[in-house]
Amino acid sequence: MLELTAVSLLNGVVYGLLLFMLTSGLTLIFSMMGVLNFAHASVFMLGAYFSFQFGRWIGFWPALVLAPLACGLIGAAIERYGLRHVHTKGHVAEILFTFGLAYLIEELVTMLWGRNAVASSVPESIDFPLFALFGTSFPAYKGLMMAISVTMFAFLFLALKRTRIGLIIQAALTHPQMAGALGHDVPGLFVLVFAVGSALAGLAGVIGGVMWLTQPTLAHFVGPIVFVVVVVGGLGSLSGALIASMFIGIVQTFAVAVDYSLLDLFRVLGIGVTRASPLYEFYAIKVATAAPIVPYLLLVLMLIVRPRGLLGTRDA
Amino acid sequence: MVRRARRMIWLALAGTLAAGPAAADVKIAFIDPLSGGAASTGILAQKTHQFYIDAINAAGGINGEKIQLLSFDNKVNPQESLIQLKKALDEGARFVVQGNGSSIALAITEAVQKHNERNPGKEVLFLNYAAVDPALTNEKCNFWHFRFDADADMKMAAMTDVIGKDPRIKAVYLINQDYSFGKAVAAAARKMLNEKRPDIKIVGDELHPLQKVQDFSPYVAKIKASGADTVITGNWSNDMVLLIKAGKDAGLKVGWQTYYGGSPGTVTAIGEAGVDTLKQVSEWHKNALPELDATVVAFDKRYPGKENEYAYWRARNMWEMFSLAAKKAQSNDPIKMGKALEGMKLQTALGDVEMRADNHQILQPLYVSTLSKGVKYDSEGSGLGWKSDAKVDGKATALPTTCKMERPA
Numbered sequence: 001m002l003e004l005t006a007v008s009l010l011n012g013v014v015y016g017l018l019l020f021m022l023t024s025g026l027t028l029i030f031s032m033m034g035v036l037n038f039a040h041a042s043v044f045m046l047g048a049y050f051s052f053q054f055g056r057w058i059g060f061w062p063a064l065v066l067a068p069l070a071c072g073l074i075g076a077a078i079e080r081y082g083l084r085h086v087h088t089k090g091h092v093a094e095i096l097f098t099f100g101l102a103y104l105i106e107e108l109v110t111m112l113w114g115r116n117a118v119a120s121s122v123p124e125s126i127d128f129p130l131f132a133l134f135g136t137s138f139p140a141y142k143g144l145m146m147a148i149s150v151t152m153f154a155f156l157f158l159a160l161k162r163t164r165i166g167l168i169i170q171a172a173l174t175h176p177q178m179a180g181a182l183g184h185d186v187p188g189l190f191v192l193v194f195a196v197g198s199a200l201a202g203l204a205g206v207i208g209g210v211m212w213l214t215q216p217t218l219a220h221f222v223g224p225i226v227f228v229v230v231v232v233g234g235l236g237s238l239s240g241a242l243i244a245s246m247f248i249g250i251v252q253t254f255a256v257a258v259d260y261s262l263l264d265l266f267r268v269l270g271i272g273v274t275r276a277s278p279l280y281e282f283y284a285i286k287v288a289t290a291a292p293i294v295p296y297l298l299l300v301l302m303l304i305v306r307p308r309g310l311l312g313t314r315d316a
Numbered sequence: 317m318v319r320r321a322r323r324m325i326w327l328a329l330a331g332t333l334a335a336g337p338a339a340a341d342v343k344i345a346f347i348d349p350l351s352g353g354a355a356s357t358g359i360l361a362q363k364t365h366q367f368y369i370d371a372i373n374a375a376g377g378i379n380g381e382k383i384q385l386l387s388f389d390n391k392v393n394p395q396e397s398l399i400q401l402k403k404a405l406d407e408g409a410r411f412v413v414q415g416n417g418s419s420i421a422l423a424i425t426e427a428v429q430k431h432n433e434r435n436p437g438k439e440v441l442f443l444n445y446a447a448v449d450p451a452l453t454n455e456k457c458n459f460w461h462f463r464f465d466a467d468a469d470m471k472m473a474a475m476t477d478v479i480g481k482d483p484r485i486k487a488v489y490l491i492n493q494d495y496s497f498g499k500a501v502a503a504a505a506r507k508m509l510n511e512k513r514p515d516i517k518i519v520g521d522e523l524h525p526l527q528k529v530q531d532f533s534p535y536v537a538k539i540k541a542s543g544a545d546t547v548i549t550g551n552w553s554n555d556m557v558l559l560i561k562a563g564k565d566a567g568l569k570v571g572w573q574t575y576y577g578g579s580p581g582t583v584t585a586i587g588e589a590g591v592d593t594l595k596q597v598s599e600w601h602k603n604a605l606p607e608l609d610a611t612v613v614a615f616d617k618r619y620p621g622k623e624n625e626y627a628y629w630r631a632r633n634m635w636e637m638f639s640l641a642a643k644k645a646q647s648n649d650p651i652k653m654g655k656a657l658e659g660m661k662l663q664t665a666l667g668d669v670e671m672r673a674d675n676h677q678i679l680q681p682l683y684v685s686t687l688s689k690g691v692k693y694d695s696e697g698s699g700l701g702w703k704s705d706a707k708v709d710g711k712a713t714a715l716p717t718t719c720k721m722e723r724p725a
Contacts, residue, residue: 004541007566011533116356116623117557117581129567136540137567212530213554213561213581217352221530256524256534289494291534292525 003134008253010133014142016249017149018211021204022222023229023241024156025197031236032172032193034091035083038098041223042105043198047071047205048214049109052120060123068202075198079191102219110216117215145207152200156238169193174236174313228299234312243310248295255291341384342377342648344369344411345404347397347424350389354527354553356580356623357416361445362387364628365413367615368635378642385413392416392527394423401427405440410650415446415465416552418497425452425461432460432724439724441650445634448575449496450504453677457719460650462657462676464634468497468550468575470713471597472504474682475573478595478706479546480512485571487519489544491535493555494523501550501575519544527554532562540568552576560594561585571595578702580623583687583695591700594687600629601685601702602693605665622696633669633680637662651724668710675719679710 026040050070054063078101086097121127122141129137160166172179172186180186212218229248233240262283266273273283302309346365349358362385369383377383386409388400397420404412414424421444432439442461444452450467466474479485490505492498502521509516519542522535529535536559539547547570551559556576563570564586570593576582577596586594602608612626637660638653644660645652659673667681684706691701 004537007537007540008534011531011537014533015531114623115351115359117554119584119622132567135567136537137565139565142565213558215356215554217355217554220352221528253534257538288538289523289525292528 004257006133007136008257009250010138012250012253013246014146014249015253016246017146018204018208019225019229019249020242020245021145021149021152021207022201023226023233023245024152024238025200025204026226027230027233027236027238027241028169028193029197030230032169032176033083033087033190035087035094035098036091036227037197038095038223039078039101039105040098040197040201041219041226042102043071043075043201044205044208044222045109045214045216045219046074046105047202048120048209048218049113049118049205050202051206051209052113052118052214055120064203064206067206068199071202071205072195072199075201076191076195078198079194083194084187084190102223106216106219113216115216117213120209120214122210141207141210145211148203148207152203153238153242156200160238165189165192225295228295230309231299232302232309234309236313237309237311240309240311248298251298252291252294255294256288258287261286342381342411343384343386343404343407343409344413345386345388345401345407345409346413347388347390347400347404347420348414348416349392350387352391352527354392354416357553358389360580360624361415361628361631363619363624364615364626364631365445365635367618368611368631371611372635372639378639379646379648381648390414390420392420394420397423398427405431405438409440410438410648411441411443413443413445415444417495418447418449418452418500419495421447421452421461422449422456422496425456425458428460429458439650441654443634443638445628445630447497449500451496451500453672453675454718457675457717457721459654459676459721459723462654462671462678464630464637464678466597466599466680466682466713467677467715468500469504469508469715470677471575471682472501472508473715474684474706474708474713475548475595475597476505476508476512477708478684479509479516479573485513485516485546487517487542487544488546488548489520489522489539489542489570490518490548491520491522491524491539491559492550493526493552495526498523498526498550501548505548524555529555529558532559533566535559536562536566536568539563539570540566544570546571546573548573550575552579557581557585560590564589569593577687578627578695580625580627581696583698583700584622586687587698587700590687591689592686595684595705596702597682597684598629599633599680599682600666601683601704602626602695603685603691603702604683604704604707606692608693609665625696629666630678630680633662633664633678636664637669637671655723670710672714672717675717675721677714677717679714681710682708682713684708 022044029035029037047067050067051063054066086093126140126144128140130140130143131138168184172189229241229244233244346362348361349355366385369385373382388404390397390400401424414421425442428440428442444463446465448465448468450469453463490502492501556579560582572594574596577594578598611632615626641653641656642648645656657671660671662669669680671678683704685702685704687700688703691703694701
């Protein structure tokens with residue numbers, strides 16, 4: 001039991017940190033510009049593909065730097081030449097724009113790299129078990145991922161709280177019109193935030209592509225969950241995103257390990273339920289089987305109970 | 317300018333219509349995932365079917381008519397499949413080919429049966445090349461459905477025969493996809509292990525969402541904690557690759573007894589860690605015969621690349637029987653061809669193959685094989701390949717059936 005708990009906790013933290021890498025960029029974009037960027041997960045996927053391609057040409061380590069940079073440039077271009085024009089047409093247009101963009105990226109990726117997963121692999125220098133926990137080895141690249149994620153949080157946190165540009169971004173978060181009226185270049189800031197957000201997604205993609213499978217459906221897999229993290233964590237809150245990511249990562253991982261169902265609860269409570277009872281099939285679903293829906297349940301509950309999220313300052 | 321553009325579009329449209337197929341073609345609808353998580357499997361199958369159909373057409377077609385394969389993307393979704401089936405019927409398809417996903421096959425076989433009852437004279441045959449839920453040839457069987465792959469029970473029988481002879485196996489963990497096929501695999505494993513090796517403990521019975529899990533680490537932690545020495549799984553496509561990958565990352569030391577360990581990407585994902593531990597049950601593997609079959613060589617030449625590695629030997633049997641049935645029936649009419657298929661026997665390089673008349677289940681040799689080093693033909697350029705542990709003759713794979721079939725007059 002202790003073994004399973006420890007390993008699950010570790011898995012949950014790994015998953016949570018990866019989720020955080022993925023969502024930290026989106027939470028900036030979402031909260032600052034109010035753009036529901038459906039293409040964020042697609043940029044994550046691009047990061048995975050870029051790192052595969054650059055990794056082939058010049059090796060993994062340069063790719064770890066270049067792939068996020070490329071994603072950042074693409075993000076900046078998307079904002080400067082796409083979103084900025086759509087922005088004036090309102091939120092529906094923006095959503096449709098990023099939605100279309102997500103499809104476009106998926107099709108492009110399919111055309112360039114094919115439908116099958118490409119063989120993304122880590123260099124041998126980090127492909128060894130870092131340590132073993134109760135006999136379950138922990139690959140070094142996951143350790144690298146955790147280190148990157150934590151560094152990213154520290155860097156972003158300091159940049160937002162301790163630098164001038166961070167202060168302006170924070171101001172634009174809550175009072176965009178006011179920040180603009182004071183003479184700050186809010187559109188320029190938008191490009192910057194979008195570029196940084198996309199670069200962070202790309203960085204997450206480099207690691208995510210190795211941990212999971214680099215294939216055109218990667219964006220579909222992670223697309224919905226990043227919004228859950230942003231909403232649960234709270235708009236504009238980096239710490240909120242971190243807490244929400246860790247929470248969702250750990251809860252989902254532990255849910256898989258729980259082999260109990262509502263039936264067991266009824267048994268403990270002394271309520272008699274038999275196969276003939278209505279909804280028996282539903283009661284018999286194990287928590288483990290329902291694990292993937294846990295984050296969405298959390299999303300719905302959060303929107304009902306506390307629409308601004310854990311540490312948010314504005315309602316979603 | 318606009319008017320000219322519009323005229324160009326009309327001309328282009330007219331051109332495509334005129335270039336369309338001749339009306340006499342035999343249309344076959346291929347309904348399978350061509351996008352999404354299972355696309356790799358669907359697209360490989362599409363190429364394989366096209367390859368064998370082209371061979372039939374090159375030899376003059378069936379009864380003088382050419383075969384045309386129409387592809388429909390069902391996104392591994394039963395509802396979407398029925399919409400695509402309707403589309404296929406509207407386009408005049410009289411044969412339906414599907415394989416990925418038993419939940420879909422069950423929907424299609426029911427829809428085909430209804431269609432055939434309501435549209436006499438326009439009957440459709442369903443050629444199932446990979447959906448292996450036993451129900452399809454038992455309680456849900458009908459005359460219109462023919463299965464060219466061994467069902468989950470038949471494969472499990474072969475797998476448990478090998479497990480039964482291995483005294484090292486003491487604790488087994490079942491992990492499968494949460495839908496009809498995964499449940500069928502788990503049920504068959506429980507039943508047959510209990511019969512053949514009652515001393516083996518089943519330490520886990522897991523169902524996970526179909527093609528939705530990205531990170532299998534939590535499941536691997538559970539397998540590890542259960543103390544299992546062997547994992548039985550019917551997972552396919554991404555679910556297979558990611559499970560194996562998570563197991564390798566965590567240093568999980570178990571024997572993998574799989575249905576689809578040979579599916580694209582799996583060997584690459586497990587690499588050296590799978591040597592002597594990854595096993596699969598299949599109707600063919602690259603080293604089943606001393607030399608590669610000529611059609612396999614030709615396929616690899618036409619579709620080079622790792623993602624196109626030949627995998628569907630059963631498609632070879634299927635299309636050989638299909639063209640033989642047309643010849644025997646002297647007609648391309650689905651009813652007549654269906655009757656010709658019943659009880660049809662075929663001699664192949666691997667052994668005798670027969671289409672059972674009572675439930676339309678093919679009987680073909682099955683191999684249990686292990687990923688090994690130093691084999692003649694490797695998989696995915698990994699230097700590792702499959703080596704036979706055991707071969708079961710077609711006849712010996714037969715299991716009793718509960719099918720009661722009504723045949724058209």
